[in-house]
Amino acid sequence: MDLNREFHGPNAGYVLELYERYRQDPNSVDAATRAQFARWQPPLESAITPAPPSSNGQTPAVAQTLAAATASQTALGAVRLAAAIRKYGHLAAQIDPLGSEPPGDPLLSLAAHGLDEATLRELPASVVEGPLSAGAANAYEAFVALKEVYCGSIGYDYGHLSLPEERVWLxxxxxxxxxxxATDNASRLRLLRRLTQVEGFEKFLHRAFLGKTRFSIEGLDMMVPMLDLILADAFEGGIKTIVMGMAHRGRLNVLAHVLQKPYAQIMAEFKDPVLGNRSA
Known part of the structure; x- marks a missing residue:
């Protein structure tokens, strides 16, 4: 195997780091890796004739080696930053309506990984593994997109999954x-009207039937718009009949706004279940 061709980017940085460990202590790596490193030389060490030193006392080979080491550390820093954003990005999400600063995490800063914006603009977007690198011109743009995903108001929790395939898919x-x-203004207005209907009905039930079990939808308002979409997709897919095993929570709101049951009938049955059953 030609390690110089097989590994590049952050993977090459890891190989060089492993090679340095091998040079200091060959027994620190496994037997297969030790055998591979025994017959391999990094490209910057393969020059047979050393060049004369430069004005600062360094030969070109030494200068190149130092540059390669710096580049490897930079690439590794970028990889670690991407991992930190995926793991701790939710701590930087602005979710307080009063505008207080989120707690954040030190590992989310560029400086914690020896990086800055100028350095990231010089790195390829591929150091941020995943689909976001495809549409980015450089690593900085890829990191901006990554933060929009993991530092936004929607959280993604998949690190606890034991199957690697599931983690990668999610x-x-x-x-x-x-x-x-993406949604347009018309879609947002439709959603706002729907949520306003849900909340208005909920507040009315609270005033009219204070102290009674009213199957509140509080905290679950989005269930109604979600059911709207599910039923619409089912209809487009040719489904003719749907049976819902409805939970107590939000039952009256679903009856009124999803199943289109008249308010008057709901109120009559809710106020006097016996009378409501007779009227049915």
């Missing part, structure tokens, strides 16, 4: 925005 879904499509 990460890809989150970063491609597959289930977070």
């Amino acid at each position: 990460r890809h879904v989150a970063e491609t925005g597959r289930y977070h499509p």
Whole structure:
């Protein structure tokens, strides 16, 4: 295997780091890696005839080696930053309506990884593994897109999954925005009207039937717009009949706004269940 051709970018940085460990202590790596390194030389060490030193006392080979080491550390820093954003990005999300600063995390800063904006603009977007690197001109743009995903108001929790395939799939879904499509103003207004209907009905029930079990939808308002979309997709897919095993929470709101049951009938049955059953 030609390590110089097989590994590049952050992977090459990892190989060089492993090679340095091998040079200091060959037993610190496994037997297969030790055998590979025994017959391999990094490209910057393969010059047979050393060049004369430069004005600062360094030969070109030494200068190149130092530059390669710096580049490797920079690439590794970028990889670690991407991992930190995916793991701790939610701590930097602005979710307080009063505008207080989120707690954040030190590992989310560029300086914590020896990076700055200018350095990231010189790095390829591929150091940020995943679909976001495809549409970015450089690493800085890829990191901006990554923060929009993981430092926004929607959280993604997949690190606890034991199957790597599931983690990779969910990460890809989150970063491609597959289930977070762009919406226009008309769609947002429709959603606002729907949520206003839900909240208005909820407040009316609270005033009219104070102290009674009213199957509140409080905290679950989005269930009604979600059911709207599910039922619309089912209809477009040719489904004719749907049976809902409805939970107590939000039952009256779903009856009124999803199943289009008249308010008067709901109120009559809710106020006097026996009378409501007779009228049915």
